[in-house]
Amino acid sequence: MKSPKQRLFLYLSLLCLLVGCASTSHQIMGTDKSQVALRAIQTRAFDTTDKKKMMQTIISTMQDLDFVIDKADYTLGSITGSKFLGYASVTMTVTVRPRGETQLLVRANAQHGIQSVEDAATYQDFFTSLEKALFLTAQQVD
Amino acid sequence: MARILRLAVSLFLCVVMVGCATMPKGFLKPPEDTLEKRQLEMRQYDTKNEEQILSATAGVLQDLGFTLDESETPLGLVVASKKCDAKDAGQIAGAFFVTALCALGGSSSNALALVDAVQVVKVCVIVRPSLEGSKMTTRVTFQRIVWNASNQINRVETLKDPKLYQEFYEKLSKAIFLEAQSI
DSSP: OOOHHHHHHHHHHHHHHTTOSSOHHHHHHOOSSOHHHHHHHHEEEESOOOHHHHHHHHHHHHHHTTOEEEEEETTTTEEEEEEEETTEEEEEEEEEEEETTTEEEEEEEEEETTEEOOOHHHHHHHHHHHHHHHTSOOEEOO | OHHHHHHHHHHHHHHHHHOSOOOOSOTTSOOTTHHHHHHHHEEEESOOOHHHHHHHHHHHHHHTTOEEEEEEGGGTEEEEEEEEEOOOHHHHHHHHHHHHHHHHTTOOOOGGGGSEEEEEEEEEEEEEEOTTSSSEEEEEEEEEEEEETTSOEEEEEEOOOHHHHHHHHHHHHHHHHHHHTTO
């Protein structure tokens, strides 16, 4: 039989677990960054109009980064892949759409476990690999 | 009583400070073994017929008991998966030994409920023209999720066993030949 002290301790510990991270509406609709800031981090423009080559290069870059491609749609220009890091899974969607007459806009957004990735350096790593694979320079979009 | 309270408060503070789990940095950096991985996962075929390779790939996956989940011909993509047995004789023997030891010691063990039981293997194949454009390059990647006997996820991993890739490509070469001969 547990003593009252032990029971108190147990309840307190359980309470701690219930603290959680954030409110539900924040989790569904919100991010920690503004829409504009997030787009700047996640988007780059490339001087090419070859959508097919771009998408195939994105796929091979993602495969280099250990991702397994889950879905891809040429018409929509979207590619979704996932990879495992220990017990956490990382999923990433990359979309390609035209920007003006001469450029393609590439946007990546990743999720690590139950959190969206909003770290600029992480996305920069991805675009650096993509640049190398494309032999083109990724341009920051304002 | 005061000591327990103090312990509880410090524990509570620890939890509050930990907050949400931290995210590792640099997980989108290319790993160092990229080139080796490419060698393992990629093969080239002397043809310009993308669709032929793609349909042969779908055929091989069906031969191996996979069901196709997704395909996008313009991008040369096929994604398939299959659910299969993940029991490992060595692991079961080990768990049995632990359980027997525990029983002898007068306690119980759930080691047998924690051994690998079922796995879902996911495979993704990409077919695209090689850089110089005269050949077709295929790249295959395997991933699996393993559940234990109590239906909990035991492990998630990318499969890197060279044998697996070799076997897949042997079968694919055979399938390309068979389909060229319309068998």
